[in-house]
Amino acid sequence: MFRLPISSRALLFATLISALHSLLPPSATFASGPQGDRPQISIKKNYVAISVTVGAELKPLAEVFADCLSEGKAWANLVSRSAAAEWRDNRKAFRDELKWFYDRDYELRSVVGRYVSVVRSDDWFDGGAHPNRYIDAILWDSIARKRVSIRPFFSETSDNGRTMTAVAELAKLSVAAAKLANDINGYDDDGPAAEKLTPEQELERDHFINDGIKPRILEIGAVTLAPSTQDGKSSGLTFHYSPYAVGPYVEGTYTVFVPWSAFRQFLSRQGAALFGGERSKSDEEKW
Numbered sequence: 001m002f003r004l005p006i007s008s009r010a011l012l013f014a015t016l017i018s019a020l021h022s023l024l025p026p027s028a029t030f031a032s033g034p035q036g037d038r039p040q041i042s043i044k045k046n047y048v049a050i051s052v053t054v055g056a057e058l059k060p061l062a063e064v065f066a067d068c069l070s071e072g073k074a075w076a077n078l079v080s081r082s083a084a085a086e087w088r089d090n091r092k093a094f095r096d097e098l099k100w101f102y103d104r105d106y107e108l109r110s111v112v113g114r115y116v117s118v119v120r121s122d123d124w125f126d127g128g129a130h131p132n133r134y135i136d137a138i139l140w141d142s143i144a145r146k147r148v149s150i151r152p153f154f155s156e157t158s159d160n161g162r163t164m165t166a167v168a169e170l171a172k173l174s175v176a177a178a179k180l181a182n183d184i185n186g187y188d189d190d191g192p193a194a195e196k197l198t199p200e201q202e203l204e205r206d207h208f209i210n211d212g213i214k215p216r217i218l219e220i221g222a223v224t225l226a227p228s229t230q231d232g233k234s235s236g237l238t239f240h241y242s243p244y245a246v247g248p249y250v251e252g253t254y255t256v257f258v259p260w261s262a263f264r265q266f267l268s269r270q271g272a273a274l275f276g277g278e279r280s281k282s283d284e285e286k287w
Helices: 006-023 062-087 161-179 199-205 207-212 269-274 281-286
Strands: 041-044 046-052 100-112 115-125 132-141 146-148 224-228 234-241 254-259
Touching: 041 062, 041 115, 062 100, 062 115, 062 132, 062 146, 100 224, 100 269, 115 224, 132 224, 161 199, 161 207, 161 234, 161 254
Parallel strands: 046 100
Antiparallel strands: 041 046, 100 115, 115 132, 132 146, 224 234, 234 254
């Protein structure tokens, strides 16, 4: 089957998204978000369209749903005020009457024991050369009833320490492998073809990955728990990287998976109880 090169696909996607939003009249309703869910928050003006969508699959998880919606409302109000100020003071930013847009979507990634993983995606256009995307992750502890990090899963998580260095290296190699699968070979036209490189060799040549993933809990990337073939367990960590995070904009986003067996020696007692089994084919195809 014919496929466009990754750079062409990314540019085509950006162009289509920008064109679609710019053509929407102020009163239009635009179905966005996970699985085409309708937005819970929608602000439409003649110069900007803003939406926040919390996926329907999160509604049974009442506290998580409320937390996401509250955050989304604050974000929508913030970008609305910012766009209004630009419209008032810098009308040239809306060149050729091109409408700006800001869309935020919350999508359930997994429920593993007490932990709920949510992927938050922001798509926006605010007068630049192209639309932009930023991906983050929320890990919710249903017992503590708050957002947490992956820190409890490991016996130690010091910045630049043994665990974070090992996990960061695993994430880097997974991104490198994904790039090789897309025929990206370290941005060297005179270098070997991608199919002749190993992920380790790609990592040596790709400064984007090395600059974008750091062995620190807050700089290793957005992380979610992947579901498992074993009930109540996670099969590993999924890392979500936005455009620019580990490569040029045209490469788009990267979602990579690291199986729990690759970092099992660093797990805490709680982490060891959380992980097990393998990743399902359906999860691999979706994420």
